[in-house]
């Protein structure tokens with residue numbers, strides 16, 4: 006109706022001003038940078054970000070992850086320097102993942118709670134040098150497991166309740182090392198409640214839990230498994246990680262995690278799951294986190310290296326979309342590049 010005059014006169018392009026409903030011109034709110042700033046609903050801040058870092062044993066070790074250009078595995082000495090430079094850029098939260106050699110892995114992930122293991126020693130040192138840093142760690146068996154699974158394996162099956170006992174020991178060991186936020190990323194049933202209870206019983210009432218609430222069995226974890234050499238030795242993770250086809254299940258997981266005492270609910274990966282981020286943020290008042298995973302980083306890096314995408318603009322648009330969907334916290338390998346561009 007509104008544009009009838011325009012089309013009736015096609016292709017003479019008479020000015021349609023008199024036939025447009027002039028009171029509704031959304032472009033007015035885009036007319037200048039200053040006006041665009043006023044109506045801008047979402048901003049990503051470096052304060053929203055958690056930077057995942059990869060740790061290896063030893064000294065003077067630094068190697069780039071082949072499938073994640075710009076991301077390195079570092080020994081503690083380099084890790085401490087890296088954290089310092091991140092903090093100077095305003096990044097105040099990091100998530101440290103250990104890369105264990107095959108020789109230290111076993112079926113029950115014993116190394117994960119060995120108080121003398123290089124990872125726990127490093128966490129203690131990091132917290133000592135940077136007490137104001139928010140230090141996060143993952144609770145799952147895969148980096149320490151000779152099966153490469155997040156849970157205990159018996160006859161090709163992942164045992165749920167037996168795994169909880171190991172996760173509990175791991176969680177206590179990490180809390181003792183000074184971790185601020187534990188991230189159970191294993192997807193076993195009941196682990197948030199089990200870990201919360203154990204922490205409280207041992208006096209770790211201030212140790213937070215960011216539950217990997219809706220963690221999907223995703224292709225986008227590939228580069229991360231390269232970084233840690235942690236791919237499953239058989240099968241896949243579909244009996245514990247969620248089916249990418251499902252969204253209602255995420256609400257079930259979230260309700261359980263809320264009841265079991267989680268402080269944050271995480272959705273992972275982020276970009277193919279913006280609808281899940283939105284529905285969890287509408288359903289629950291807890292802060293929602295999203296893990297912008299390794300594959301999501303690598304695809305932008307790879308396309309940018311070929312000159313197919315503008316790196317900064319793609320990164321900013323991705324992070325913005327994750328925040329707009331409802332995530333307050335974003336775990337992202339872009340954190341340092343994002344922070345650098347703002348300073």
Ligand code: PBG
Pocket residue numbers: 143145147155190191225226227228229230297298299300
């Ligand atoms: C381990 C874990 C994974 C990631 C975080 N913790 C991999 C997996 O579940 O196989 C993936 C992170 C990423 O891809 O960046 N439980």
